[in-house]
Amino acid sequence: MSAEWERVCLLDDLEVERGVTALVHGQAIAIFRTHDGEVHALGNYDPFARASVLARGIVGTRGGVPFVASPMHKHAFDLRTGRCLDDETHSVPVYDVAVEDGVVLVGRRKQAVA
């Protein structure tokens, strides 16, 4: 049992290709479930718009990369790495996620992938 993992919801609460926001350690985290069954967790804060909104964006693929388009100005973020697909210099943090017994858990922030 570790404080590093926080249960946020049931997997069934996540609709395919639609996000939810979770409050994890006092922070807003956007959680997405993609068509292939993967679950991803990103910081909810859109660094361009400076607003906590990413979970409300449209989810899809760009050249095979799963991404979310920010609802604010449509910047696309790679769901796996948090990297902005439109602007290399920006990214959002990504978090570990696990699904156990139908429960979605969010862990710590991943190291930036070089």
Added chain:
Amino acid sequence: MTHQRSTLVVVGHGMVGHRFVQAAIERGLTETHDIVVIGAERRPAYDRVALTSFFAAESADELSLLPEGEYDDPRVTLVLDAEVTEVDRAGRVVTYVSPAPGDVAEPLSNPGRVETIAYDALVLATGAAPFVPLVEGRDKDGCFVYRTIEDLEAIRVASATATSGIVIGGGLLGLEAANALVQLGLETHVVEMAPRLMPVQLDGSGGATLVRHIEKLGVTVHAGVLTEAITGEDSVAGLRMRPAGTEEGAETSTVEAQVVVFSAGIRPRDALARECGLDLAERGGVLVDEQCRTSDPHVFAIGECAAPAGRMYGLVAPGYAMAEVVVDALREGPGTFTGADMSTKLKLLGVDVASFGDAFATTPDSLELVYSDAVAGVYKKLVVAESEDGSFRLLGGILVGDASAYGTLRPLVASGIALPANPEELILPASRGSIELGMPDEAQVCSCNDVTKAQVVHAVAEEGCEDVAAVKTCTRAGSTCGSCVPLVKNIIEEHFASVGKVVDKGLCEHFRLTRQELFDVVAVHGYRRFDDIVEAHGTGRGCDVCKPAIASILASQFNGHVLDSDTRRLQDTNDAYLANIQRNGTYSVVPRIPGGEITPEKLIVIGEVARDFNLYTKITGGQRIDLFGARMEELPAIWRRLVDAGFESGHAYGKSLRTVKSCVGSTWCRFGVQDSVGLAIALELRYRGLRSPHKLKGGVSGCARECAEARSKDFGIIATEKGWNLYVGGNGGAVPAHARLLAGDLDTETLISYLDRYLMYYIRTADRLQRTAGWIDSLEGGLDRVREVVVDDALGLGAELEAEMARHVGSYFDEWQATLEDPDKLSRFVSFVNAPDTPDPAISFTEERGQIRPADSEGPVELGALIPVGAPAEGAVR
């Protein structure tokens, strides 16, 4: 070194005079010359070619070629309402009277002020005047000519009290005038002396085909008859005529009419030239050489008053060419005018007519190829000549009823390239457009503006023009009569294909189809789910471009709830929460206030809701009230209150109908002629919730003062004494467009059926995020095309489009009310999935002018600090 500046005087500010000044400015002639233009008409040059559209225009300004009223080059002076009465060639002085004497019947009532001006060079651009044959009674009240805006104004006034009208002359201009009388609601007759219509352009069969078309529109054609007299006391009562070729005293017939329009040809206005002793052509017109110089080297003549090599040209394109030649001559350039293409393509009373090259096969040994379909009303003729190598060249042709091939054929005449082995295929309907025709670079594409294929290609390849609109701006091709637009489009596409640039019209990387194609695919297969569509017709999992587009298509066709489980993840930002997202992640709430009309009780409710939820309140530009600053999780409670008070969604968030703006109209306003509020409310309620490629806005004004700004809307309606005028394709925004008249004086029922058709046609065929103005421009034929489909029902789609709209109207429901009733839909309106009522700490407000506003963002929140970084403990689950 300083140059002595010269003075250049231009007489006449018509189409050609104006083009001359434009070219002079563009090509630097004003560096050395001061230009003074003296024009007899009250207004600056206007588009005479489009004269008939004056009736549809809101004001004469729409036709203006110089809407600002002056040139922005200070070295050009424009003197209007002034007529040049004398040219003193020896002293190089012109005399003019201002204001222009006007009605020649009473010259003494307007002696005017006489002024003079000295010139170094003089350009006559006095145009032509309508020819009125010496028919008994031609001076009666009710007789008109058809040349100026003033003529049309007078015809309109007279038509208001008339029931029928006659046009004397069945040529090109006569049929234009007949069109005008039809538009003015008169029973219309055309009287032509020759045995057929448009005798100059058409042969017997072509003319006969045209007559059949025109008679179907209710115009009575009397061909092969002589006008004997115009009957009536002081004003016109009718016209007496007898068969052409019979003697006086032969049996006559009479047609009753209160309006007579003479359109029996034009005569060059060469009186000034004659009086000052310049040489005239045998058949009239100022005789000029290849540089458009008259017999006096200081005097030039251009446009319809000029007769280069003795021949007068009654079209605008040759006049433009002459204007360029004179600018060239004054700059000591080499330009010459050696004749012009007299090809014409017109839409007369909705019928396509084209005549080009040697239409009458006067060239020795030429052959005629004819295709004629009397049932469809199509007649096409090609005149070809066999060359020595056995191939055929195109010399000319005639097209009636379907002139779509004109754009391809006309340049073939000019370029003289060999035709394919079976030239008849060019006019057979099945093969239309299927023949590949290599066109040489020097082939003229746009005859109005003398633009060659090479120039179009250059604009595309070198100047970055990507579409017809850009090429138009860049080269002027297509900007006058528009008949070359399809050809220009082909050349652009051909060029892109040749450089291997795929002109991808697909929606995005997931769909090769256009929005229109997807719309049809959905309609044909009846798909209701994105997954089925992307599996069958696309790749990948979609994106923020195709998903909302498909959501919109599904909504337009099935009108389900946008938050239904199959569609909600497709919705664009605002649709996804049925509210407009704001800069700090909160939302605005806009209840529908149809037509801007609201009861005090409802106003109070809005005030109370805003107060209780602490929302910023603002009156919008769309005549309603916007409540800002709602957190997502508060939206259901806010809407509960609003719905209970009888409000419904205003769809401020959707690509759908926003508002139908109205003025107060005849109920209160002393000028109002119809109930604009009533109509605006009816329309807003009819089209509310209609999902469309882009947002839709409407407006209804109760009279021509137009307080509702209806013509800045996608559909605008302006009340008239007799009903409603319907305007389409307007918008504000970054690229404002004025809506244009689609149909006039409609009763409410017809208005609604046209609107139903128009909107559904738009929804079916427009591109994603294309507003109605851009959509209309993108259609081949533009507004005329819309009119054909909506008003003339040329595609036979009218009933289907109306039925689709009826289905929309019948299945409308309020999205917010339905959301409030459905726990599944409501479940998404939570701030956090694991803390549904906790406000997002990222949102905060401050106050300004007594209301909330978003607190300035302090930059990115550091999310990493609070969460430990590193590998998670094995199987760590709390």
